[in-house]
Amino acid sequence: MAKRLQASERRASILAVAKVLFADKGYHGVSVDEIAVRLAVSPAVLYRHFSSKQALYEAVLSEIACTRENYVDVVVRGPDDFGGMLAKMTLMYVESVARDPDYLRMELHAALEGSQAARQFFENRWRPFADYIEFGLGELRKEGHLAGVDARIASLMFQGMVREALYAKIIYQADRFREYSLVDLVKQLVAMFLRAVGLG
Amino acid sequence: MTSSNQGFDQELDARGLNCPLPILRAKKSIAALGSGQVLRIIATDPGSVKDFEAFCKQTGNTLVSSGQAEGAYEFLIRKAS
Numbered sequence: 001m002a003k004r005l006q007a008s009e010r011r012a013s014i015l016a017v018a019k020v021l022f023a024d025k026g027y028h029g030v031s032v033d034e035i036a037v038r039l040a041v042s043p044a045v046l047y048r049h050f051s052s053k054q055a056l057y058e059a060v061l062s063e064i065a066c067t068r069e070n071y072v073d074v075v076v077r078g079p080d081d082f083g084g085m086l087a088k089m090t091l092m093y094v095e096s097v098a099r100d101p102d103y104l105r106m107e108l109h110a111a112l113e114g115s116q117a118a119r120q121f122f123e124n125r126w127r128p129f130a131d132y133i134e135f136g137l138g139e140l141r142k143e144g145h146l147a148g149v150d151a152r153i154a155s156l157m158f159q160g161m162v163r164e165a166l167y168a169k170i171i172y173q174a175d176r177f178r179e180y181s182l183v184d185l186v187k188q189l190v191a192m193f194l195r196a197v198g199l200g
Numbered sequence: 201m202t203s204s205n206q207g208f209d210q211e212l213d214a215r216g217l218n219c220p221l222p223i224l225r226a227k228k229s230i231a232a233l234g235s236g237q238v239l240r241i242i243a244t245d246p247g248s249v250k251d252f253e254a255f256c257k258q259t260g261n262t263l264v265s266s267g268q269a270e271g272a273y274e275f276l277i278r279k280a281s
Contacts (some may be wrong), residue, residue, distance in 0.1 A: 071220035072254045075227055089220070131218045 011049045013039060019060045023102035026109030027057055027118070061121050064103055071128060082136045083194045087187065089128065090162060094186050101170045108171070129162075130155045137197065149197045157196070161189050208240035208276055209233060215244045215272060222248050223255050226277065230261060233279045238264060241275040248273055 005013065017038050021030045032053050036043045050056040074088045097104055107125075110118035133155035140146040168174045169182045177185060194200045212229045214222035222243045229239050241252070249266060252275045256263040264276040 070254065072223055072251050072258065075220050075223045076255065076258045085224075127218050128220055131221055132224075135217070135221055 007049075010045070014046060014049055014056070015060055015063055018056050019063070019102050019106070022057060022060060022109070023105035026106075027053075027113050027115060029109075032056075058117065060106075061118065064100070064106075065121070082140060083190070083199055086129075086132065086136070086158075086194075087190045089132065090186055090190055091183060093129075094162065094166060094182055097166055098170060098182055104166055104170055126159055129159060133158055140199075146198055154193075154197050158193050161193060162186060165189055207238065209237040210239050212239060212241045214241055214248070217243065218245045219247045219251055223251050226252070226255065227259075230259075230277065230279050235279055235281045237279050239277045239279070241277065243273045243275070244271065246273075248275075252277070 018035050032043050032046055036046055071089055078085050078088045107122045110122055134151045137149055137151035137154055165185050168177050212225055214225055226241055260280040262278040264278050267274050
């Protein structure tokens with residue numbers, strides 16, 4: 001028989017198990033019954049904490065949102081130049097994703113499953129980069145430090161590059177990049193990006 | 201140095217900007233102020249409430265007020281002496 005847990009412990013254990021299953025199979029690939037079986041409880045126990053599978057999924061996303069990167073520290077302490085700041089933000093982000101790889105798997109599933117809320121959530125996680133690059137490059141162009149770069153396309157390039165590095169190291173664990181740590185890989189990519197937009 | 205009659209010395213419109221841009225722009229604006237002068241910031245990012253609290257805690261500047269009106273957030277920050 002499953003050990004009796006306090007309500008908060010039970011809720012936390014449901015969220016932890018649900019996150020692993022959603023990461024493995026996506027939202028549509030997991031049933032409430034399956035989560036209950038994995039927890040060795042009845043589905044009724046789950047419904048006491050979450051009104052529906054959708055509510056449980058959103059609670060898992062909300063847990064991730066609570067641990068979102070705090071870029072305030074980077075801004076206060078960080079370098080003031082565009083490239084230095086971008087590098088620090090990026091390292092903070094990839095280290096955070098590396099600590100919780102289930103997040104990345106959930107993002108991949110969400111991209112295919114078509115849930116607007118989930119897609120919005122993951123877009124928001126990337127938003128600081130998109131906004132920072134668009135705004136930062138725009139300002140540099142106005143000040144005459146940069147020419148001929150479409151800031152919006154540059155932000156897409158950056159996002160694709162970092163995302164692919166995360167996939168290679170965390171999802172595929174590719175042999176081809178075995179000799180690079182995730183941090184080294186990202187540092188080199190950021191340096192290449194800055195050279196590509198004319199800031200290297 | 202004292203603040204002007206309107207209660208602030210400089211204004212920063214950070215509407216439409218998301219973290220970390222409002223904080224980044226505020227940092228630059230505050231750097232240009234004198235000690236004791238006040239910066240008014242208008243922002244729309246809901247995360248800016250927590251962000252400016254953390255920013256002031258870490259920088260030693262004073263969050264004089266923080267409020268919400270007409271779909272935007274208003275912050276008054278006094279630069280540390």
